Amino acid sequence: MAPTGPRNASGNTRATPRASRGGISKRRAPGKTDRDGDVSMDAAAGSGPNGGPAAGRGGARGRGRKDTRGTTRASSRIAENVKNFVGGRDSVATSKALFNKVTLKVSGFQASKAAQNDDGGRRALTDFLERKASKDKKVTIGKSVMDKDYFWISVNKGDVPDFLRLTGFIMAGAPITVEETDEKMPDVSSTTLELKAKLTEVLAKRYNPEQRLLDLSALGTDEILRSMDVFSQGSRAEKAFRALLRIATDQYKTGDEKKEAFQAVSIARNDINDVGQVFQLAIELPRLKRLDLSGNNLDTLAKMSKWRHRFKNLEELHLTGNPVTALSDTVSELLKWFPNLQNLNSQQVRTPEEVAESLKAQQPTPIPQLPSNLRDGDNNVAPAFLQAFFPLFDTDRDRLISEFYDDDSWFSLSAMPGTGRALPWKSYMKYSRNIQQIGSRSASTQQRLFTGGSLIADLWKALPPTRHPGMDQPNQWLIDCHTFPNLADPSGQGFAMGLQIIVQGQYEEADLSANVFGTRTFSRTFILGPSKPNNPPPQHPYRVMSDQLTLHNWTPAAAPASIPTITAAPQQAAIAVPVAPQVVTTLPVQPAVSDDALKAQLIQEVSKRTGMTAEYSELCLSGTANWNFELALKSFEEQKGNLPPTAFIAVA
């Protein structure tokens, strides 16, 4: 299948964005040049034969200099048009006016070197024709279609002679013929359909549903493909290979379906000398388990390196008959490349246990998370406080202040606006502190440290209403509590016990200013100390000394719904955090959701929302979105104009 020489021997590696898409395409207008302006200025400079400048200068209205110039332009343009009309020459103006399109067909290019390009020489030929036809004016080609025999082009009627005279010109080593035709430009969709039908026929014989095997071996000997003459040149063979793969996999919408349908692929005996020639396989079927590459012409590992980070699920690989198998480090390298590889050239190279170990080695060790822990000295202060605190914060913040805060209590909040969030941050940013940004803002930062119950109460009135999950839902909370001994007792009698409580969780919020509802993740640190003896009732034995609220980007790991409820399954970070056996299990943390299952779910959801294939959905999620569903959707919105059609699930 591959060309025998290096891939770029024929100079066909130029990126041709349009190239791989067969079929009809509308030529883009060339870069806009102020053609009229140029023409008129040139004509004016020549003090036109039609008296343009003179007419301008001697104009009855007798305008100033600036206007004279304008008049010069306009009149010389008219002069130009008149000249062209009289001379019977095509001009920009007339061709624009007539706008008649004529179909021409070009032949002979098939023998040129350019025909070996990925696009069959289409781009080179278009450039050549336009350049050569544009002798003393700019000439462009409209629609074009390339089929087996002809390159069909649509040109302006006035430009026809410029193209017809190109017959006999040599394009990349081959003389071409340009002829006018009354035939209709072939409907490309029928050509494509015909091609597709043939390739489908090829595939039908080559798919084994029992073994889930797609046998694309020895394509060069396939009768149908030979009749289509797709393997005469390497680049066309590569294109055909991509087309075959696409047709084969197109009917499967998700990565899971593809993985089920295609567990094994053979591309043996195709004269492949670099896996780059069949790279598409790694894109279309990334989760392949068995791959047969035997009987090809791969001679070094470098020729396989494009697949180095691909096929993570590959268990079986056949390379027999490739010179690379004779190299000493091939086996050890391939074992590194493919963490699941067990069988190489029908030899067991790794046991399933070893595979498990190599997989484990590839994954970062998760940082274990113990469950919530209330080490509050067994006096039940922390649970009592938390159970009172959050319901009151949701319903009656003033009362909360009067219960637990006094004139020396501190409150501050720290928020950072995330991207792609449904919830606005505006309500918080006015009060948010970030001491990282000291300097110019330190004064305002100081102001944002709220001291005393009444100030704090005022601030809380300005914050959006919240609803925290009930304390009876332990998997919604992560709580740490510590005592610390050396707090000065407010009664002035030595030291008293303090309590530090760190709470992590999420709450529902209604941002009334924007009329938006949503969820936020928060961390809140309290320092509780003994009450002052002269506090007004109600008397709790302790008070809030410090209350620090940090808001995070909410990370809806597996929640597809835009407005989740607190009764929904608890969210988990994208990374699996295994829960160690509980030590003091007042408030256990929910078991971790497996990483892979979560990702699969996310991919499926993104695919559903965007219409993208599973591969592209995965790309979208794993990129800057970092498995954040909302971010992935946002980046999709930004990028969707740039995505190739292959990014989307074909609509039947």
Added chain:
Amino acid sequence: MVQLLAQFVTHYYSTFDADRKNLAPLYRDTSMLTFQSDQVLGASAITEKLAGLPFQKVVHKYDRTDAQPTPNGILIVVAGQLLVDDGEQPLSYTQTFLLAQDGSGSYYVQNDVFNLVVF
């Protein structure tokens, strides 16, 4: 307080990311580290715990720090992200420090609570 805080946070994370064993001088025998709810008491045990964490390389990026005075020191809350072992997925975390002043007036970490953001 602001100055002290900025100094502390910069020092803590640059040391942590370079060689976390060198954090030992920040803790005392009464210091407590709670790492993902696992609790360790005392400077040497803390150093051991930090050194034994299941990653080699770590990079902290702290987005926000906030601080409040306490009767005997400062409460510092840091929120940020960290990358372990050249991973590609940053993990969000919060870390709460309680700095206290010892008899000689210098500050040490009395309580250090680290948690990944799991919600």
